[in-house]
Structure formats: C-alpha cells, structure tokens
Amino acid sequence: MFITVPCPECKEETEHEVLSESRDRLVRCTACGHHHHIPKEKEQKPLMIKAIISREGTSVAGTIEFDPEDKCSVGDHLVAEAGDEAYGVEVAAIETGGKRPQQAKAKDISALWTRIIDRVVVKISIHDGRKTIPLYLECEGEEEFVVGQKYVVDGKRFTLSHIKLRDGPLMRKPDWKTFARRIKRIYGVRS
Incomplete structure (x- = not known):
C-alpha cells in the first residue's frame, strides 16, 4: 500500500510505501529510501x-x-433503530441543549424528534352532502395521491378534492400530487 506524506529527509510530500502497521506505521520514502x-x-x-x-x-x-462532523436538518430522511427494528424516519425537530434549531452538527445534538415515513396512516374526510365520513388508510410513505382522481377506501368511493400538507399549504388544483408521508389530511367528495 502506498500513501502520500511529508518525508523528513526530502523535506517534501512524497509517495511512501507502508512496510508495517501496528501502533504506528513504518514507511519508506520512494524518492530517497x-x-x-x-x-x-x-x-x-x-x-x-x-x-x-x-x-x-x-x-x-x-x-x-x-x-x-455530520450535519442534520429538520426534514432530513434517516434510518432510526429501536431494539431490533429499523425505521425510515423524517426529522421533525432537533434538540441542542435548550434550543430547537433547524440545523445542527451531530456532536451538538442531544435528541432528535422524528416520525416514521416508510408506513404512514393517511387521514381522509369524505363529504357526501349531509355528513362527513372519517377514514384512515395505512399505506407506504412513497404512495402518491392526486387531486381530482377517484379512490376507494373501505368500500367508499370518492373523488379527491384537496390535500392538506403537513407543512401548511392546501393543494386544490387538478392533477397536483404529493406523497402520503407529506399529507396531514385528504378531503374528498363521495361519488
């Protein structure tokens, strides 16, 4: 194996051959020996x-x-372990001492608040003209939902009218779509 390090004899950075490794490395300069x-x-x-x-x-x-030296930000997708289980998670908050910054170096972080995104439960509200029917759908976090498309959940047919996202805005325009992991609630009209 060869590495590039400063040679005390040549007084320059040169390629060295690694001869042995134990507590430290014994190397030989390829330029001067x-x-x-x-x-x-x-x-x-x-x-x-x-x-x-x-x-x-x-x-x-x-x-x-x-x-x-790694950095972590709110919204990052990571893998968390709890016992023998591993989960795909999204960072919801970072705790560094008494503060909650949007980004921090790993060495400064005391705890991460996360939510599982590989399997999520999507809350659905279907309105049929007189009453609103609440439904819950467990699905993959990467499953897409599209405004204006028809869906069937628990035997109830509906057209998706709009989507409330976790980070605030409503999606109302036909053909706008998002992943299940980003959804706070889906609203639909019974068909």
Whole structure:
C-alpha cells in the first residue's frame, strides 16, 4: 500500500510505501529510501444520538448513528433503530441543549424528534352532502395521491378534492400530487 506524506529527509510530500502497521506505521520514502514512523490516523467513533420515533400518537425511544462532523436538518430522511427494528424516519425537530434549531452538527445534538415515513396512516374526510365520513388508510410513505382522481377506501368511493400538507399549504388544483408521508389530511367528495 502506498500513501502520500511529508518525508523528513526530502523535506517534501512524497509517495511512501507502508512496510508495517501496528501502533504506528513504518514507511519508506520512494524518492530517497528513508525509513521513518508516522502515527496512525485515529478513526472517529460514530455518535449514537437519541431519537424519539413517533407513529400516529405512539412513540418509542431509539438511536440514529452519525459521524461527529455530520450535519442534520429538520426534514432530513434517516434510518432510526429501536431494539431490533429499523425505521425510515423524517426529522421533525432537533434538540441542542435548550434550543430547537433547524440545523445542527451531530456532536451538538442531544435528541432528535422524528416520525416514521416508510408506513404512514393517511387521514381522509369524505363529504357526501349531509355528513362527513372519517377514514384512515395505512399505506407506504412513497404512495402518491392526486387531486381530482377517484379512490376507494373501505368500500367508499370518492373523488379527491384537496390535500392538506403537513407543512401548511392546501393543494386544490387538478392533477397536483404529493406523497402520503407529506399529507396531514385528504378531503374528498363521495361519488
């Protein structure tokens, strides 16, 4: 194996052959043949950051692995572990001491608040002219819903009229679409 490091004899950065590795490395300069020791680079241990993993009203504590210099932002999609289970999650909030920033370095984070996005429950409200019927549909987080399309849930047919997103806006225009993981509630008209 060859590495490029400064040579104390040549006084330049040159290619060196690694002769042995133990607590440090014994290397030989390929330019002048000088042998010398260089310290091994310390590998950074990964950080295990506490994560609160939420799914529709229930939460479990788990962890997410980071390198110390990694950055994390609200909205990032990560993998969280709780016991033997692994979940695809979205970061909802970051806790650093007493603050809740939108972004932070992993070494500064004390906890992450997340929600599961690989399987989600979509809340649906169908209006039939007299009353509103509430429904719940468990589906993949990547399933798309399109304004103006017809759907059947629990035997009830409806046309999707608009979608309320988790981050605020309403989607009302025909053919606008989004993923189930972004939806707060779907509204429809019974057909």
